[in-house]
Amino acid sequence: MDRWQAMRVFVKVAETESFARAARDLHLSAPAVTRLVAGLEALVGARLLVRTTRSVKPTEAGARYLQDCRRILGDIAEAELAAAGHYAKPVGTLAITAPLLLGQLHVLPLVLDYLERYPDVRARTFFVDRPVNIVDEGMDIALRIGHLADSGLTAIQVGCMRRVVCAAPSYLATRGVPGTPAALRDHRVLVSHSAWSSLEWRFAGGQRVVVEPLLHSNTNAAAISAAENGLGLTRVPHYQIAQALADGVLQLVLEDHEEAPLPVNLIYPEGRQAPAKVRAFIDLAVAGLRSNPLFNPRQ
Template sequence: MDTLEAMSMFMRVVERGSFSAVARELGLSQPTISKQIGALEKRLGGRLFARSTRNLSLTDEGQRYYEHCRQILAAVDNAEHSFQTGQERVAGPLRIASSGSFGRIQIAPRLHGFLQQHPEVTIDLQLSDENVDLVSEGIDVAVRIGELKDSSLVARQIGLTRRRVFAAPGYLEHNGVPATPDALSAHNCLVFNQMEHFDSWRFEHAGEWQSVQVKGNVRSNNSEAIRQMVLSGLGLSLSPSWLFREDLQAGRVVAVLEGYTPSSLPIHAVFAPDRRQSARVRAFTDYLRDAFAMDGDVCTR
């Protein structure tokens, strides 16, 4: 059995969703495809698919094997192209992880431009406000905001996200406008609790830094939920400027404490320590870094 050929066949079955679809595509019989997958399962010593009369789904082991196959076959393809041209091609699958809000607002709109430059790349964008395990989820690169807690990861800083304190006009009419960070103690502060020291807000003024403890009646692990609460007039928040960009322009929120600059948060491209940074990963992180350099709310320094 040709292992690479069997891997390729297995990936086709996963991506097409059935043995019969692959058989039609390749001009083979369905039993031939089944026999090939069966031989691969025998070689591996376990089942790749949980077969039923209605559908075809991967076992947990099959899912892990599929992610490895994606990486191996892409590496083989790049190795052949590199031998022929002298350089690695920017092509193949790219699995990206990001928080929900940042991925939706800052990454997704930029994918069109990246794919125009690199049309042979295919992207799987995974959005979650939890930090996923890069290895088990088969992530090529994760984009994370804030100080990194896991020192075992390989990281490259590609930008900074600026922050401001936002509140709805209605909230400020009823509760007053804070003139200094100390005045926040009298306000309902809505906090994003995925950040380290989320209830301590730090500001710079006239070259000096000040930290204030804040409190409020709601906290959340989702920044867009915080945004909705601010828009409803529930309280104020220290949030990324990009999250409220359109709301600020439309007058739905007001930025307060403008004489005091909140600390910016680093944006890192993060990689598993044992995962090779392919040409497509390098191209994508370079593209994001350059795009952030031209953004007023997300910058490189």
């Protein structure tokens, strides 16, 4: 039995929770997949997977073995890539994830520059407003806003990001400018749960205000559009409205009450040595983002 192939099949079955799906993804017959997993279980002397009526799940021993298999297969892949020269020259496909608007506005231009510089590389972007497990979802690099949990990932801070409250000048001329966070209770509030699902807005000095939104949207873009049209106040990351502020479409309020900016980090899986395609993009992105005034805390 090819132990490497058996481990690869076991990982695919555990991840897809299906012998049939694993067989299709790996271009193997269903009996071959079943035989390889059975052989692996006989080799390690433990039941690794248990079938339910709807799916296949790892046993307790299987879950531990799954982690080891992923690590071992990753080491093999690193060794093969190193032998093929992937660590000397950027080649292959680079997968990058970031929050939706952050990705569209500030990561995509870096990706386009990167592709111009390194013609042997292809890129895949995944811009979405939800946490992405970059290992499980096959990402090479992620750009994250906020404090990071402890993990086995490498992180490089590229700046900080303000969270700001804003409204259209027409709204403020009609309804007045709130002088304190508590004054938000007397205003129309537009909320998006893509970035902050809580209706409790926090400010410097431990100030907290529970807002009652006139509009509750699932995207920041919708809340910003409503604010631009004079419907009320909204709270979003500063970079998302920078152009609207420069154009005078929106105006900041409560600047003296802002919480400390959130850190912005590039993260990528830790290994003995990152592939050249990752190192090259990290170098380019760190320089580009750190030089962007939107990614520096307000002085």
